[in-house]
Amino acid sequence: MQPFPCNQCGLCCRNVHLAEETRFLDRGDGTCRHHDVASKRCAIYADRPEICRVDRQYELHYSRTYEWDVFVKLNLEVCEALQSHCT
Numbered sequence: 438m439q440p441f442p443c444n445q446c447g448l449c450c451r452n453v454h455l456a457e458e459t460r461f462l463d464r465g466d467g468t469c470r471h472h473d474v475a476s477k478r479c480a481i482y483a484d485r486p487e488i489c490r491v492d493r494q495y496e497l498h499y500s501r502t503y504e505w506d507v508f509v510k511l512n513l514e515v516c517e518a519l520q521s522h523c524t
């Protein structure tokens with residue numbers, strides 16, 4: 438299984454208010470309270486919640502429905518939608 442090709446744009450971490458599953462991370466303006474805006478990195482990366490781990494979410498909820506490559510493609514479509522919406 439290839440790793441998810443995250444380009445570390447940080448947009449998912451800056452829009453946690455858009456999904457019910459990540460809303461608990463919202464610091465009040467839609468950005469995750471653990472997101473370091475300057476570096477665009479996660480300040481708790483090694484200990485980030487399971488909802489932030491694409492491979493873990495795949496194992497837990499989607500591996501019986503999609504092949505990994507299809508799941509990656511669907512997630513990348515969300516990345517692209519965020520990039521179009523936010524830039």
Ligand code: SF4
Pocket residue numbers: 449450453462469470471472473478479480481482485486489
């Ligand atoms: S915990 Fe880390 S990976 Fe998860 S949304 Fe926040 S900054 Fe992003």
